Amino acid sequence: MSALEAKLGVPKKKGEEKPTAEKLERARREKVNHFRNQQKIYIEGTDLPEPIATFEQLRDQYKIHPKIMQNIEAAGFQYPTPIQMQAIPVMLHDRELLACAPTGSGKTLAFSVPILVHLKQPMNKGFRALIISPTRELASQTHRELVKLSEGTGFRIHMIHKAAEAAKKFGPKSSRKFDILVTTPNRLIYLLKQDPPAIDLARIEWLVVDESDKLFEDGKTGFRDQLATIFLACTSPLVKRAMFSATFAHDVEQWCKLNLDNVISVSIGARNSAAETVDQELLFVGSETGKLLAMRDLVKKGFMPPVLVFVQSIERAKELFHELIYEGINVDIIHADRTQQQRENVVQSFRSGKIWVLICTALLARGIDFKGVNMVLNYDFPSSAVEYIHRIGRTGRAGRTGRAITFFTEDDKPLLRSIASVIQRAGCPVPDYIKHFHKLQSKQKKKMIKKPLEREHILTSPRFLQRKAKRKGIISQKGVKKGKAKNNNAHLQTVPEK
DNA sequence: AAAAAAC
CATH class of the missing domain: 3.40.50.300 (P-loop containing nucleotide triphosphate hydrolases)
Known part of the structure; x- marks a missing residue:
């Protein structure tokens, strides 16, 4: 059997009539x-x-x-x-x-x-x-x-x-x-x-x-x-x-x-719900500058790599990369504008643990199975609940636990409620005042999706820091990482000790 | 709308 x-x-019980x-x-x-x-x-x-x-x-x-x-x-x-x-x-x-x-x-x-x-x-x-x-x-x-x-x-x-x-x-x-x-x-x-x-x-x-x-x-x-x-x-x-x-x-x-x-x-389970193994958190950061401060704070307080950081566009991914390269953490970046070889190398280095923090666009939002991602950081608010579910699903896989932090500012209010609902349905706490936000009509949501937020640029580090980095060979003249080692340039992401 | 997707 x-x-x-x-x-x-069907268990057979004694004395029961023949079924x-x-x-x-x-x-x-x-x-x-x-x-x-x-x-x-x-x-x-x-x-x-x-x-x-x-x-x-x-x-x-x-x-x-x-x-x-x-x-x-x-x-x-x-x-x-x-x-x-x-x-x-x-x-x-x-x-x-x-x-x-x-x-x-x-x-x-x-x-x-x-x-x-x-x-x-x-x-x-x-x-x-x-x-x-x-x-x-x-x-x-x-x-x-x-x-x-x-x-x-x-x-x-x-x-x-x-x-x-x-x-x-x-x-x-x-x-x-x-x-x-x-x-x-x-x-x-x-x-x-x-x-x-x-x-x-x-x-x-x-x-x-x-x-x-x-x-x-x-x-x-x-x-x-x-x-x-x-x-x-x-x-x-x-x-x-x-x-x-x-x-x-x-x-x-x-x-x-x-x-x-x-x-x-x-x-x-319930359709369009987040994985129950992810500990989800919304974090109000006030403004664009607030995001960078909050990010630096997370780095300083010591966080558990590997971490995936999602942003809304390729341009913003590049901007954030140039900010974080000075933090002394192994950070790299992946998006569709990078070459096939670069994309393969980055994925390989992140899988092997050489990269701690990977900045990415929606390119990595779906399906990708990195073993043991400890945290997903939504640096930019996702443009829909569906995108949110896929992004945070890069952690807490195969029964493991994971953590997701989602930054939000005043500008993100319109979609806040629908993502807060996903978080709440997964049993994670949501601040009371957000629950009272009015629900966006689906018509408005579609409009939001069609015309995403125009965000301020991510604050750019002072020039002197960039010049210093250039001298140390961390970034090239154009502000893009040097690719002198053709096959594996992961080590270039480590900022030399001062 | 962004991002992704061929040579």
């Missing part, structure tokens, strides 16, 4: 519902596959490759998380899916396992599974996870590094020795639009859209059209699609209900 059957099975098949079925359904409620698994749809309670059930019921089973154990995953309990069987029953589960609750494994089980073994047919991510950093991380999970099975998992190289590698003349592709949208579209197309998605059987609400963003510069092009290129009648995110968007749900085949919707 499997563990789930032990949990879900009819219907009664058994009803009791079983009740047990399943109870289990789902216990795990805060909320599910909608018809013919719903039962959740699993242990990974062993993948061996007993779904014939998982023993190597993958071993890799799951070796990676230290003892029990499936709620999203894994439900999403894995849903996908293994070939059912299309809309999934919403908190940050850091194991969504990557929840779609990676069923993809690998579904594909059974490597084949030389070309790509049979495709995962789309909004940033290269997230694609790279997902790629790495899949490689780790499939070690010893021979599956070939690819990322597109240079589109030109990829065209040769994956084109019609290639030997088709690949199984799974993880990519950001535009690189893939570039390959699709070659004449003849440099990649063939006609054999894709699983298409996973990670951070689906981000990739469904509409408008002239949104991802949505790119996603549509990719959907259309997956022409196999066998193709199934799954959408994953930590936040729930109604337009995604609507789209799924209209376009997916008998879609199942799975949500874990």
